[in-house]
Amino acid sequence: MNVRGVRRFPAVCVALSLAVWGCDPAPPHDEVKDEPEECAEDTVPASADLTPVDPATHAMPSWFTDAKFGVFIHWGVYSVPAWAPVGQYAEWYWFWQTIPLTAYASHHNDTYGPSVLYDDFIPEFRAERWDPEDWIALIKASGAKYWVLTTKHHDGFLLWPSDTTGRNAGELGPKRDLVGDLMEANRCSGLKAGLYYSLPEWFTPAPRPPMYGTMALAFENPHPIDPYTGLEVAYTGYRPVDDYATGQVIPQIRELVDRYHPSILWCDIGGDPAYYQSETWLGEFYADGLAHHPEGVVANNRCGLPGDFATPEYDPIPAADGRFFESTRGLGASFGYNRNEQVDDYLTDAEAIFTLVDTVAAGGNLLLDIGPKADGTVPQVMRDRLLAMGRWLDVNGEAIYATAPWALAQTDPVASSVRYTVGADGSLYVLAEGWPGSEFVLGAPVALAATSAITLLGGDGGALAHRTDGDHLVITMPDPSTTAVEHAFVLRITDTNPQAAPRPTR
Numbered sequence: 001m002n003v004r005g006v007r008r009f010p011a012v013c014v015a016l017s018l019a020v021w022g023c024d025p026a027p028p029h030d031e032v033k034d035e036p037e038e039c040a041e042d043t044v045p046a047s048a049d050l051t052p053v054d055p056a057t058h059a060m061p062s063w064f065t066d067a068k069f070g071v072f073i074h075w076g077v078y079s080v081p082a083w084a085p086v087g088q089y090a091e092w093y094w095f096w097q098t099i100p101l102t103a104y105a106s107h108h109n110d111t112y113g114p115s116v117l118y119d120d121f122i123p124e125f126r127a128e129r130w131d132p133e134d135w136i137a138l139i140k141a142s143g144a145k146y147w148v149l150t151t152k153h154h155d156g157f158l159l160w161p162s163d164t165t166g167r168n169a170g171e172l173g174p175k176r177d178l179v180g181d182l183m184e185a186n187r188c189s190g191l192k193a194g195l196y197y198s199l200p201e202w203f204t205p206a207p208r209p210p211m212y213g214t215m216a217l218a219f220e221n222p223h224p225i226d227p228y229t230g231l232e233v234a235y236t237g238y239r240p241v242d243d244y245a246t247g248q249v250i251p252q253i254r255e256l257v258d259r260y261h262p263s264i265l266w267c268d269i270g271g272d273p274a275y276y277q278s279e280t281w282l283g284e285f286y287a288d289g290l291a292h293h294p295e296g297v298v299a300n301n302r303c304g305l306p307g308d309f310a311t312p313e314y315d316p317i318p319a320a321d322g323r324f325f326e327s328t329r330g331l332g333a334s335f336g337y338n339r340n341e342q343v344d345d346y347l348t349d350a351e352a353i354f355t356l357v358d359t360v361a362a363g364g365n366l367l368l369d370i371g372p373k374a375d376g377t378v379p380q381v382m383r384d385r386l387l388a389m390g391r392w393l394d395v396n397g398e399a400i401y402a403t404a405p406w407a408l409a410q411t412d413p414v415a416s417s418v419r420y421t422v423g424a425d426g427s428l429y430v431l432a433e434g435w436p437g438s439e440f441v442l443g444a445p446v447a448l449a450a451t452s453a454i455t456l457l458g459g460d461g462g463a464l465a466h467r468t469d470g471d472h473l474v475i476t477m478p479d480p481s482t483t484a485v486e487h488a489f490v491l492r493i494t495d496t497n498p499q500a501a502p503r504p505t506r
Helices: 007-020 062-067 090-097 103-111 118-124 132-141 178-188 244-260 278-292 351-362 381-398
Strands: 071-074 146-152 192-198 266-267 326-330 365-370 418-422 428-433 439-442 454-456 466-469 471-475 487-494
Touching: 062 192, 062 365, 071 192, 071 326, 071 381, 090 103, 090 118, 118 439, 132 178, 146 178, 146 266, 178 192, 178 244, 192 244, 244 278, 278 471, 351 365, 351 381, 351 418, 351 428, 351 487, 365 381, 365 418, 381 487
Parallel strands: 071 146, 071 365, 146 192, 192 266, 326 365
Antiparallel strands: 418 428, 428 487, 439 471, 454 487, 466 471
């Protein structure tokens, strides 16, 4: 850490090292590692049409609406201080630390002292224990079908070597191409790869017009300042440009697309689409996708344009507006790793699983976030939750993947902790939080036929006895000790001819 207060340096480094790197044992990599798979090289036919696609006419690929579950990864310089009050975002550390009297400012002053600036954390973001193959194996073991990596958050630090700025992981910190290494580890995994990119930065000195809207105040600073003196300080690695959009944002997005060919472009914050020229580079991204991923690619709604899907945060059931959505949240209250969060501050296995159930039954995908530490290790509680999700999906995935909401009921009017999905083969799935006891009473209008059968996923495969009681369906449940059910259980009902909700195309 290139700290300006030399006398504070040893204490800061010792405290930081113990807090960030010295406490946890090495992660149990061998519990999720797979043998490497053989796969074909990514080649593009010489006849491929790279003509930009009009974003307004882009069609949603079915793989995305069928995937249902992805893993978000927030990792960067903010993973070094890794601090926020419980309930707030640790990845916003720099912004809030510059505002006097905030908890972030007090913590920073008490822990590191006023001589330490945010950019002094860059040399301590080293990724020295990072194993990209382990990350991919962990995500695959979770049952997720795709992942999204934060390649540049609002602090302007890039996780790939760039021709546009020296503020990147190729020249500073880890001194390696973190994006490229993760993409290479992912190449034969079968997982779709997504790259997150924040359009604005809090403190870039690059010339840019003012922002408007609810986020404007967070991005109005013309240059980074020392919050204790009010004086302008260096923006480490910055190379002067005449304009922020044309000098940094647009060429950086083109680097991400041209070098790594992601299946998902996940922008953040957004901004004026005319200034950022969003239509141009989104059209180029879609064209690149057609060449490298014939099954299709997607972009979210934070690139300055409506995109392919909405992205509510910490809201598994957004207001219905006819659009496909991807609900995103952390396992705790922060996306970036927050050392303040204890095990009880994270979702339990059961809560994480039912968050997925709730989201899918409402018609969307869940993008569930992990926040690795600065050294590249995934905190054990996060690993545990992902592996629990994978174990549950191994048994119950048919009720999640490639399903649609049931048009007649999302939740049950009698059993409030029950959700419904419809499979591609017409099966109706009943997903319940908690074991109901010997009898399970449903109040939703399940229309059974003489040939209908009700089975428990993870059970012995035998049909369950059932009867009607007025408007209710009453199902006799087996002994729970005879099943492989954990945290939430699923019933499959055949021959009900349920009406699935229509699948949105955008």
